[in-house]
Amino acid sequence: MIEIRGVSKLFQGEKAVDDISLTVRKGTIYGLLGSNGAGKTTLLKTLAGIYSPDKGTVKVDGEAVFEHPTTKQRVIFMPDSPYFFPQSTMLQMAAFYRSIYPSWNQKRFEDLGTVFQLDKKRKLSRFSKGMQRQASFWLCLSCMPDVLIMDEPIDGLDPVMRRQIKNILFQEVAERELTVLISSHNLREIEDLCDHVGIMHGGKMLIEKDLDDLKADTHKIQVAFRDERHETAISAKLQILHQERRGSVNLYIVKGDRERITAAFHVYEPYVFDLLPLTLEEIFIYEMGDAGYDAQPILL
DSSP states (O other), X not given: OEEEEEEEEEETTEEEEEEEEEEEOTTOEEEEXXXXXXXXXXXXXXXXXXXXXXXXXXXXXXXXXXXXXXXXXXXXXXXXXXXXXXXXXXXXXXXXXXXXXXXXXXHHHHHXXXXXXXXXXXXXXXXXXXXXXXXXXXXXXXXXXSEEEEESTTTTOXXXXXXXXXXXXXXXXXXXXXXXXXXXXXXXXXXXXXXXXXXXXXXXXXXXXXXXXXXXXEEEEEEEOSSHHHHHHHHTTSXXXXXXXXXXXXXXXXXXXXXHHHHHHHTTOOSEEEEEOOOHHHHHHHHHHHTXXXXXXXXX
């Protein structure tokens, strides 16, 4: 569905996106993660056809997006800060969206009113941040897009509305094969939503995997060795992202095959060996640390 090949984008000589390639399959939800300034928003805007890539290609179903109105009509981009015309109401914005998106579904618009329950005649500028975010979802989903691109979409939403929107997205993906690309710093929400994730840093893609495969490839291990020399020996055998000592117990974050890692530790017959599940947030932190982007202790 979405194919990005060798895309780079420069601003004043600085590469915001540096030779990125990725594929998003139809009917899936792709989570784009990364450090601040990693280039996520630039990549999303390039995919939406707002920016033209300086290098590479961006295609939806084999068709270019930039300066191709028929392709853009199938794609909706939700920015991190919703924008509406000054002094406009929900009804006026709905009329505008209906005029430019041929796939607009008026019945869907009316049905979603039971979910969002916003005053359609009230000026959107008077809505709270969370209400404006709801209005943006309402309009975008009523357009019945084939591709929905969202930048920090759940910012400002309360827990009940977050669950409502997640349920709607799951329904759209299952019934219409909607393709979703979402960027967010709320990794707990991304973990609930996404099938596939990509992690960016410094304009480059550090890692891109199916979420289940990513979790299966990174492990948290607590171990108490019989001999301190074993601690040094194990470090030479495995790809260790992080290591710290907690009393007599060592904590390791290790990449690789689970069975191979387990066998490597069991050679030393440790007193304690526990293999624990990792959250997406933990994986992100340790991947960023491996890339040189980590938190350092600061004395104030």
